[in-house]
Amino acid sequence: MQELESEAERLEWELPGRERGLWSDAFRLFIRNRLAMAALVLLLVVAALAVSSQFTHLVSRYDPYSQNYQHVQEGPSSPHFFGTDNLGRDNWSRVLTGVEISLQIGIGTQIIVLVVGMSIGVAAALGGRASDNAMMRVTDVFYAFPDLLLIILVRAVLSGHSWPVVSEPRLQIMLAIAIVNWTTIARLVRGQMLSLAQRDYVLAARALGASNWRIVTRHMLPNTLGPIIVAFTFGIPFAIFAEAALGFIGFGLPPPTASLGRLVGDGYAYIQVNPWSVAFPAGAIAILMLCFTFLGDGLRDALDPRQR
């Protein structure tokens, strides 16, 4: 018995740096999750196709905005993989453009949400009772507000004025969605911070004379990272959905732009004539959202220590 133990100790000693922390554990769990890996690979392929079509027409083959009245409302064929729309534009290249826009808006929105939500959440949790109460009351109001109605109103406000920085329509859409979405991360961070503040290791750090700033940035924030990464990933499909819904209703990016929601919405008018020009962009939205959801599920399973 003793021999075995010393043997183990010897082995351990010979392989320095093999101790497994939370992150390497999580990484291994994540890699082994087949569904999440499949989603990740599919996303990377789709993203590569979509991004490449912005620089070269090698994949997209057509310009998403050039019209051709010889080929209107066609179904899928070998020159036009996804068929053409009512103006003879190639749907394959339009869907690729739409995917690129969706990815950009999905991720961009969540970056804004992350920065805003985290700052407000930390400030609320650490700023004392009054600031905490204020944040909770504000989020209460946001919860009562129907998401899409607020997004539409903010979008309408942003689009009409000439702003110094935010005149870019994509940025305006990201801001409109972020204004509704920041509450989730803010509440999450606040809850985590409040519970972490009671932990022994925070007390220990304080007893050792660590400054507040150091405790927050070195001890508390890294420990909230897991749930935040999960919330970030789950937020992306929400933003993609919101952007698509805006486009579908007609409050999205201005007309010639081929965002997925607008493609679905425009195709709807001719759905009896050419269902393909609705089916492909709708399918693209579904695939994007499913992939990010599976990715989020995988990350949650990997990062949630309660599961182990």
Added chain:
Amino acid sequence: MTGYVIRRILWLIPVLWAVATLTFFLMHAVPGGPFTQDKRLPPQIVEALNRRYNLDQPLWKQYLLYLWNLLHFDLGLSFRGDRDVSQLIRDGFFVTAQLGILGFIAAATVGLTLGVLSALNQNGLFDYLGVFFATVGASLPSFVMAAFLTIIFAIDLGWFHILGWGGPIQLSQTLDPGAWDLKKIVLPVIAVSTLPAAYIARVTRASMLEVLSQDYIRTAHAKGLSQRVVIVRHAVKNAMIPVLTVMGPLAATLVTGSFIIEQAFSIPGVGRAFVDAVIARDYAMIMGSTLFYAAIIVFANLAVDILYATVDPRIRYR
């Protein structure tokens, strides 16, 4: 408990006030007024119109006036057609409510059944199908769902009809069988209820699995109760408590969901009225429909919280 309910109801007033205020100033920040579109009107007419709808007053006066009217449940006049907004919302709501209620019934039935059956058949084939439905259904936007349903069942197979609402449009038609066209009702209801159904299925399954592993279920089996009685009376009943808590947020999802579905299927409900109102800068109508939606959401949440405390005696609100 009574104190808790009263405090919650009183808290609704500032929340709705905040929603009203936010909406009011946001929509007035949208550039352009209701009469600056389409063709140019003679200045005297614009002036008269502005006076009729109090748009000639300074903004803060309009705001106070709106709040004052709101206290009397007066939502004002719509700029288009000069009709009473509360009447317009009542008309729209009659349709939206049918869609919402049918959607909710469908979602609850399908979600609960799938969730319970999945849990009873844990890791079996049926369970995988149930979990698959719950995952895919929860991440498909309703209008994508609507698109596929329309293409497959309305265009290819021709089983159902689309465009417009198949139920009665006015209250007086409710009993008239001619006003009901079931073929037009099915697809919107499926589209609006898929996401809540998936969500309910997921929560029900998790909650059932939790309950089934409890000691009192083993006790019930041990004292010789039949499988059916154990499941129905002991397991399902207790598993419903967590499911109840998600019903509030689900009502909100159903509301926003119905809003897009009304667009997709051209259903004349409140959601469509809101979209048209934003495009036309119909201030009173924007305010009215936003407040109306917000009221539904806060009351649904309140009802669920109260129900929760009534159903689960372990919960004590102070």
